[in-house]
């Protein structure tokens with residue numbers, strides 16, 4: 042299947058929620074926002090299959106591929122076609138999520154594409170709704186401007202507490218023992234990665 046490289050999230054087409062909700066049944070839930078092929082979630086599911094791993098993704102073709110693979114391999118991974126800044130609240134009840142990952146969020150690092158960036162106060166509000174008190178938000182990117190944007194967004198929101206101290210990056214690396222496709226690529230090509238860890242207040 043050919044999958045588009047990028048879609049423009051500002052298109053009206055993405056405004057209405059048309060995804061399929063995951064089977065929320067009391068298992069602890071981990072969410073990756075912008076999951077693409079969900080490599081990260083499939084690897085998490087292989088480490089701990091007792092949880093449910095939900096990927097939110099604006100490219101619908103990816104969600105079809107992910108759900109097909111999850112079904113074939115019997116893994117608790119579920120991708121939902123949606124626009125994360127608008128639809129997290131449509132998918133999860135307040136406090137229903139244990140952990141949120143924002144891994145290498147987007148290709149929109151040029152100034153003129155600023156409006157298309159994924160991490161903004163609207164996304165922070167959606168995540169704050171979904172995360173349980175004490176729940177974790179882990180952010181990582183190889184693009185400095187996007188790292189600064191994310192820190193400015195989450196540190197300015199009192200619902201998130203920076204685990205490394207205010208306005209500080211997380212220096213202990215990725216603590217989950219699994220890597221997203223983009224993370225693997227960045228590490229193998231020697232790119233710097235900036236990470237930030239928050240707890241929901």
Ligand SMILES: C[S@@+](CC[C@H](N)C(=O)[O-])C[C@H]1O[C@@H](n2cnc3c(N)ncnc32)[C@H](O)[C@@H]1O
Nearest residue numbers: 075076077098099124125144145146221222223
């Ligand atoms: C650079 S890729 C990274 C994929 C994966 N997280 C990784 O680390 O390999 C960013 C992903 O976020 C998705 N995305 C961008 N904006 C989004 C939005 N508003 N809602 C949901 N997904 C979005 C893109 O389609 C793309 O698949």
